[in-house]
Amino acid sequence: MKAYMVFDIGGTYIKYSVMNEAAEMFASGKVPTPQVGLESFLEEISEIVNGFKASFDIKGIALSSPGAVNTKTGIIGGASAIPYIHGVCMTDLIRERTRLPVTIENDANCAALAEGWIGTAKDTNYYICIVIGTGIGGSIVMNQSILRGANLHGGEFGYMILNDASGASGKKDLQSIWSLTASTRALVTEVETKKSLPTGTLTGEEVFHLAESKDVAAQESITQFYKKLAIGIYNLQYSLDPEKILIGGGISKRKEVIEGINAELSLLKDDTSTLTIEVEACQFDNDANLIGALFHYLKVHEPSIIS
Known part of the structure; x- marks a missing residue:
């Protein structure tokens, strides 16, 4: 089944979901956000993605992140409760681990995009x-x-x-x-x-x-x-x-x-x-960042799906 791996990176938890192009969620969960550094974070993301590859045809990875996210370079500027995610090309690092296309967007922007896609601002x-x-x-x-x-x-x-x-x-x-x-x-x-x-x-x-x-x-x-x-x-x-x-x-x-x-x-x-x-x-609450991150991914890689 064609699907997308979506992550919402938070200071306390990383939420994740396997979703289709209509934002239907087939599997969801959360894990504590690693506190010891970037390598542990990348390993956690990779393990989650690889764990679902056997059951789903994962086409790509969408990330929602705190900070001043540069969607073109994949670098997270500014500051957040997770210092190690800043100043590195997060999309390249995850792409290298998973061999999948990766997009990233700021969490507040993701929430807003979700509302315009299928929410109150549709x-x-x-x-x-x-x-x-x-x-x-x-x-x-x-x-x-x-x-x-x-x-x-x-x-x-x-x-x-x-x-x-x-x-x-x-x-x-x-x-x-x-x-x-x-x-x-x-x-x-x-x-x-x-x-x-x-x-x-x-x-x-x-x-x-x-x-x-x-x-x-x-x-x-x-x-x-x-x-x-x-x-x-x-x-x-x-x-x-x-x-x-x-x-x-x-x-x-x-x-x-x-x-x-x-x-x-x-x-x-x-x-x-x-x-x-x-x-x-706003219509969406806890899932808003996940839905918006997926929308951003589809807009970048599969625009015909949402047009």
């Missing part, structure tokens, strides 16, 4: 995905292609400065950027501070549970969280003017989050700013 030519978690990242997609930018920073929405950026030393105050003012981590930190709790006491889910139980600190912080997100989204709509804006990350699965952001966006509409701006939740 049949949408121009959209952006905003992923909210520890920070805020995302992707800009036009005609099924990622807008990467001159420095591979296209979609790094979290770097936007939305507050007074002047710190006490005269340098930029990092707390002014969107990632550190409107991320899930920022929400949790704010509630922990208001309740005099040690850092790391709460999770995003627990903050929403507190709000549901009428905790005033949690309710007030969530209201401000929606406002801060709405302001950034408003700026993105007016600067990029996409057809759709999708929200990803674990928090996007809460219906009240999407409703809360949209309620705040509606308040920003006036006689001058007349656009109706609304967000939608």
Whole structure:
């Protein structure tokens, strides 16, 4: 059976799946990400691929990876929780081990591509995905292609400065950027501070549970969280003017989050700013990176399948 080996490289686990050209998964699993170095990582990937070759006609390998991925050279720039994957030609190294064609794409970009292929943004030519978690990242997609930018920073929405950026030393105050003012981590930190709790006491889910139980600190912080997100989204709509804006990350699965952001966006509409701006939740969750990595592979090696 013709199939593709797809990997989602994470700091804790490497997820994998054997998939066909329609993104149907025939076998899936995960293994701990090796912590001891590149050689162990390459051996793990090779063993998984070779283990499935007996049962499937594996045509190629698709990778989803953290970092500033150069899809043309196969080199992962930037930084991540897996230092040894950076600065080497990952596609060449895996190709040499497996004798199969290999593609690689950034994980956030993979998630966005999955949505445009068979998800919420299917049949949408121009959209952006905003992923909210520890920070805020995302992707800009036009005609099924990622807008990467001159420095591979296209979609790094979290770097936007939305507050007074002047710190006490005269340098930029990092707390002014969107990632550190409107991320899930920022929400949790704010509630922990208001309740005099040690850092790391709460999770995003627990903050929403507190709000549901009428905790005033949690309710007030969530209201401000929606406002801060709405302001950034408003700026993105007016600067990029996409057809759709999708929200990803674990928090996007809460219906009240999407409703809360949209309620705040509606308040920003006036006689001058007349656009109706609304967000939608991404369709895919844990499998998004795998689906998008497969799409990227097919686009590079078998474009007729997805055209």
